[in-house]
Amino acid sequence: MLVVAALEVVWHRNRGAELRLIIYRMTQVAVASTLGTVAVGILLKQDGGYNVQVVESHKNYGLAVMWISVVAMGLLTWEHHRSSARLRNGFRGLLAVIVLLLPLVGHSGGKMTHGTEFFLKHAPAPIKNWLEGEPRNVPAEKGANGGENRLWSEVWPILKERCVKCHGPDKDKGDLRVDDRESLLIGGESEEPALVPGDPAKSSLIRVILLPQDHEEVMPPKGKGQVSAEEVTKLIEWIQKGAEMPNGFRGE
Numbered sequence: 182m183l184v185v186a187a188l189e190v191v192w193h194r195n196r197g198a199e200l201r202l203i204i205y206r207m208t209q210v211a212v213a214s215t216l217g218t219v220a221v222g223i224l225l226k227q228d229g230g231y232n233v234q235v236v237e238s239h240k241n242y243g244l245a246v247m248w249i250s251v252v253a254m255g256l257l258t259w260e261h262h263r264s265s266a267r268l269r270n271g272f273r274g275l276l277a278v279i280v281l282l283l284p285l286v287g288h289s290g291g292k293m294t295h296g297t298e299f300f301l302k303h304a305p306a307p308i309k310n311w312l313e314g315e316p317r318n319v320p321a322e323k324g325a326n327g328g329e330n331r332l333w334s335e336v337w338p339i340l341k342e343r344c345v346k347c348h349g350p351d352k353d354k355g356d357l358r359v360d361d362r363e364s365l366l367i368g369g370e371s372e373e374p375a376l377v378p379g380d381p382a383k384s385s386l387i388r389v390i391l392l393p394q395d396h397e398e399v400m401p402p403k404g405k406g407q408v409s410a411e412e413v414t415k416l417i418e419w420i421q422k423g424a425e426m427p428n429g430f431r432g433e
């Protein structure tokens with residue numbers, strides 16, 4: 182669609198029947214691929230495991246682009262048969278709307294596959310702070326339970342680095358979220374508690390981390406990073422001492 186928009190600009194400067202035909206054919210290809218993309222998106226959505234809100238906005242932007250493309254194709258087809266400036270301008274107007282919508286579709290799609298933070302992850306700190314507001318995700322240092330919260334402030338970065346992209350706000354693989362105490366206590370699909378405060382050996386969270394690297398249940402899955410010995414020790418210590426998490430903690 183972007184190429185079609187660019188060709189429209191070229192045509193405006195340098196009119197020619199041949200270029201008009203190219204625009205017509207390119208639009209047909211683009212609209213067909215939009216339909217295909219939407220179909221694949223809907224199939225992937227059935228699979229689940231994505232952040233529901235992000236999926237919803239991605240779907241809405243995607244469907245908007247699809248419908249507008251279909252109508253635009255209709256206008257262009259009409260224009261192809263009886264050359265009319267009015268139809269052509271209608272087509273161009275819709276094309277402009279599509280060009281404006283595409284970055285939104287792309288951005289929400291990026292959030293789904295790379296996580297909500299992908300866009301800003303490597304941005305310079307001042308830009309990041311400006312767009313996100315004050316830095317969050319600094320767990321309270323002093324709670325009712327100062328000592329335990331100190332442990333949590335060391336444990337959270339490990340979970341965040343190693344687990345959250347699959348078990349957090351964006352995806353909840355195996356139906357488990359590590360940023361949610363309730364979810365950890367109940368456990369995921371296996372219905373085995375991921376966290377048993379005071380008992381690391383019964384906590385499946387520790388068990389799956391300690392599995393051999395070629396075991397199919399090892400976490401993170403093979404090739405998706407590995408928790409270091411030092412980090413496991415921290416996690417075990419945290420669970421042994423009661424696995425304190427700030428009240429109502431929700432990742433952010």
Ligand code: HEC
Binds near residue numbers: 370
């Ligand atoms: C690359 C994605 C990914 C990462 C990273 C990841 N996991 Fe998983 N995890 C999965 C998938 C997928 C499943 C579901 C496995 C299945 O159903 O066979 C799962 C399942 C689990 C389960 C079992 C849940 C249940 O009750 O069925 C636990 C516990 C778990 N992960 C813990 C962790 C921990 C702890 C980390 C970080 C150290 C982590 N995972 C990192 C993808 C990931």
